[in-house]
Amino acid sequence: MSLGEPEGYDENARPRPFGRRSRSQMVAAAACLVLGAGLIGGAVTGSWLTGDSEGSDARQGFAAAGGLWHNVPVDQLFPPTLQGKGAGPGDADRSWTRIAVAPDGGCKGAFDPLLRKVLAPVGCERLLRATYTDATQSHVTTVGLLFTEADAAGMAALARRFDTERLDRRTDLMPLPYPAKGTVAAGFGAEQRASWVISVLTDAPVVVYAVTGWADGRTVDTALPAEEAMESGATAAPAQAGLGHEARGLADRVERGLRKRAGTATEQPS
Incomplete structure (x- = not known):
């Protein structure tokens, strides 16, 4: 006995397996990942450049x-x-x-x-x-x-x-x-x-x-x-x-x- 891949629903309410993503979704996810990494890196770099002036x-x-x-x-x-x-x-x-x-x-x-x-x-x-x-x-x-x-x-x-x-x-x-x-x-x-x-x-x-x-x-x-x-x-x-x-x-x-x-x-x- 085997279990099928769980299903979700697309924007038209049609069944869609959870594991699949559209090309546009994958591109958006990648863009978010890059943006997040850039923000974190920028914060770290800014902290390093300014130093802990209060300390x-x-x-x-x-x-x-x-x-x-x-x-x-x-x-x-x-x-x-x-x-x-x-x-x-x-x-x-x-x-x-x-x-x-x-x-x-x-x-x-x-x-x-x-x-x-x-x-x-x-x-x-x-x-x-x-x-x-x-x-x-x-x-x-x-x-x-x-x-x-x-x-x-x-x-x-x-x-x-x-x-x-x-x-x-x-x-x-x-x-x-x-x-x-x-x-x-x-x-x-x-x-x-x-x-x-x-x-x-x-x-x-x-x-x-x-x-x-x-x-x-x-x-x-x-x-x-x-x-x-x-x-x-x-x-x-x-x-x-x-x-x-x-x-x-x-x-x-x-x-x-x-x-x-x-x-x-x-x-x-x-």
């Missing part, structure tokens, strides 16, 4: 940011004064004055052992730090820029780990402050840390952080990450004093300045 710009910006620690004056990375419009509790304005800049160098002794271990995969090219005080000189805040040795993939991996494991909220991973002798931050040590923030950038080989406390040297029993200290209804002392806003506000403005400098460095002359 190229991102790579240039990443590389430029990595060199800012020796290409940009300290007053541009850590301005002598910073304005924080709406940066305080209830959108109150803030202003900060720089009281000390640490000598730039490596990361030895700059972090507690556990945080140093977490940051080890991205390396330490250079560490810059400055300490600020608020307008009333009641609070002191150290802001740090850790320039790493990592590429974009390494920074992305570290950022994912901080995000998934919520490492930026662990009190055993707080950054250390920079206590400057002869200033209101002279007594700002590890026991005085009250609130902090850590941001791992993915468009620059930089980790930005800030840690804050009281200028009178009081010890803190329970430190709060900035995000928790800034929550509405938070009653812990660091939250009531607005120290989460201090850390977040200063870190954000230093980070914005860093991005601005990196963007300027990658602009091409017209």
Whole structure:
């Protein structure tokens, strides 16, 4: 027993086997095939000729940011004064004055052992730090820029780990402050840390952080990450004093300045 070839119907409703095609249909099909191949080839050629300009710009910006620690004056990375419009509790304005800049160098002794271990995969090219005080000189805040040795993939991996494991909220991973002798931050040590923030950038080989406390040297029993200290209804002392806003506000403005400098460095002359 054998099965016949299945039938279809032509434009006059006459039976026609599916396997057969008219000469005009075959010509049209061939033309479509050639046209499609031409379009695909043209798209590939166009992509090759134009290049990935967006990706190229991102790579240039990443590389430029990595060199800012020796290409940009300290007053541009850590301005002598910073304005924080709406940066305080209830959108109150803030202003900060720089009281000390640490000598730039490596990361030895700059972090507690556990945080140093977490940051080890991205390396330490250079560490810059400055300490600020608020307008009333009641609070002191150290802001740090850790320039790493990592590429974009390494920074992305570290950022994912901080995000998934919520490492930026662990009190055993707080950054250390920079206590400057002869200033209101002279007594700002590890026991005085009250609130902090850590941001791992993915468009620059930089980790930005800030840690804050009281200028009178009081010890803190329970430190709060900035995000928790800034929550509405938070009653812990660091939250009531607005120290989460201090850390977040200063870190954000230093980070914005860093991005601005990196963007300027990658602009091409017209």
